[in-house]
Amino acid sequence: MSVQSLYQAKRMSAADAIQVVRDGDTIVVPTGVGEPPALLTALSEVRRNYRGVRISQILPLRKYGYIDPETVDHIRHDAYFFGGATRPGGQEGWxxxxxxxxxxxPMLIKRGLTPADVVFSLASPMDEHGYFSLSLAPDYTMAAVEKARAIVLEVNPNVPFANGDCHVHVSQxxxxxxxxxxLLEVGLPKIGPVQEAIGxxxxxxxxxxxxxQIGYGGIPDAVVMQLTHKRDLGIHTEMIGDGIMSLVEAGVVTNQRKNIHRGKMLxxxxxxxxxLYDFMxxxxxxxxxxxxxxxDxxxxxxxxxxHCINATMQIDFMGQCGSESLGPKPYSGTGGQADFVRAANRSNGGKAFIVLPSTAKDDTISRIVPTLTPGTHVTTSKNDINYVVTEHGVAQLRGKTAKQRCAALIAIAHPNFREELRAAAKKLNLL
Incomplete structure (x- = not known):
């Protein structure tokens, strides 16, 4: 059978396509924009017909009908990373x-440590060889494609056909x-004077x-804005956004000085x-x-x-970063921060930057603290931390003693809190 015949044989309405889902299944959905809205909307409309179904995903961008505390026995969301649509449910426990x-x-999926029975994903139109591109987020989704009983695609002409290991054949x-x-568009974050100073x-x-490697947020984008005079930059990142695209357009990204995958952005x-999607x-x-x-x-x-740039919400005198929760209350997730901090630490000449404004809530709370708020989820450990940057300067911590770290962090805290932090440090025998 030709690939076009296979395509037509498997083409159906979203309501019919979701019939592959069985009670007790776990459906894996790609990160962010890669989520398939027609399929998830169709599933939401009949969610009460199912029992014990779970949907696993990083960073959902839309609040679908199934994200509902009244129907969690039918379909429940399991977050790999919370976004605005799922954060309230995570904090409330449903x-x-x-x-x-x-x-x-991907390893957890391949080894069966976290389930993947069905895949729902947005995909590009099929090429002449029968391949679709899951270009918007191959992430953990490609591992789920290998493991799942059923793969269901939502084919949209606005999805780019990208190169790389992100292709699925119509026979699969x-x-x-x-x-x-x-496609859902996500604008650049707001950049103010604090973000600009850190950048x-x-x-x-x-x-x-x-x-x-550049994460998402106002500070990483403020860094990007101030790199347009650099030369021969390379890109090896988890997220590609408009900031990176702007560096390519400025002619500063050539990828020619990378040691691996020279000439390519990853x-x-x-x-x-x-x-951005057209650029891809x-x-x-x-x-x-x-x-x-x-x-990796x-x-x-x-x-x-x-050089890796990632943000945190709170850091203590030892250099532990709480980047994903407010005390015990979940806010986001681990994501790739620790991956790239460790990668930069391995790199010859590499630097891992953790960036944060020195205060929160209109300068009423210091983000540099003696100890993390009880229950805070530690994202980057004291053993991995290297450069910490606020609008007041840079603290280089790797290889430093506990007392040296403490002094360096207090020096880049907001001036209004430095005396208070020094007093706390003395009580901890760190000054």
Whole structure:
């Protein structure tokens, strides 16, 4: 049977395509924009017909009908990482959480430690050879494709056909449905003077020829804005967004000084504008790969001068970072922060930056604290931390004693809190 015949045989409405789901199944959905809205909407509409179904995903962007405390016995969300749609449920306890490094989610799926019975994903149109591209987020989804009983694709002409290890053949899928809605666009975060100051400190420490991993947020984007005078930068990241695209357009990204995958940008998911998604389409300089490839600290760390920029919400005198919870209350997730901190630490000439404003809530709370708020989930450990940057400067902690770390962090805290922090440090015998 030809690939076009297979396509037509498996083409159906979203309502029919979701019939592959059985009670007790776990459905794996890609990160962010890769989520298939027609399929998840159709499933939500009949959610009361199911029992014990779970949907596992990082960073859902829409609040579908199934994200409902009244129907969790029918369909429940399991978060690999909380977003705005699922954070309230996580904090209230009716959405569960799977703690894991982003890089290790494919391994957990392959070994059956976390289930993957069905895959729902957005996909590009099929090429002449019968392949679809899961370009927006191959992340852990490609591992689930290998493991799942049934793969269901939502084919949308707005999804780019990207290069890399992100392709699924029509013979592998159980069903497909078609949609043509515009892809969800995520704008650049707001950048204020604090973010700009932090970005300036980081940008100054990034040399020509560095390979970059840049997370999402106002501070990472403030760094990007101040790199347009650099030369021969490379990209090995988990997320590709409009900031990285702007560096490519400025001519500062060549990828020619990378040690591995020279000439190529690597990422595992995309989050940005229509312009970004168009930029990804058959771009020979970009490859989208599973997250156990992009975020593997050993692989990424083979690039000399790997510079990684990630944000945290709170850091204590020892250098422990609470980047994913407010005390015991979940806020986001582990994601790839620890993966890339370790990768940069392995890299010859690499630097791992943890960035944060010095205060929260209109300068009423210091984000640099003697000890983390009780119950805080530690994301980056004291043994992995290296550079910490606020709007008041840079503290380099790796290799330093506890007392040296404490003094360096107090020096970049907000001036209004430094005396209070010094007094606390003396009580802890750190000053």
């Amino acid at each position: 959405i569960d959480y799977v703690p894991a490094y982003f890089s290790e989610l 899928i159980a069903a497909l449905t078609e949609s043509s809605d515009p 300036g400190y980081v940008a100054e420490m990034i040399p020509d020829g560095a390979t970059l 990422a595992t998911f995309a989050l940005g504008s229509k312009k 389409h058959r771009n020979k300089a970009l490859e989208m790969h599973p997250v156990d490839f992009t975020n 600290p050993h692989l990424a760390g083979q690039n000399d001068n790997l």
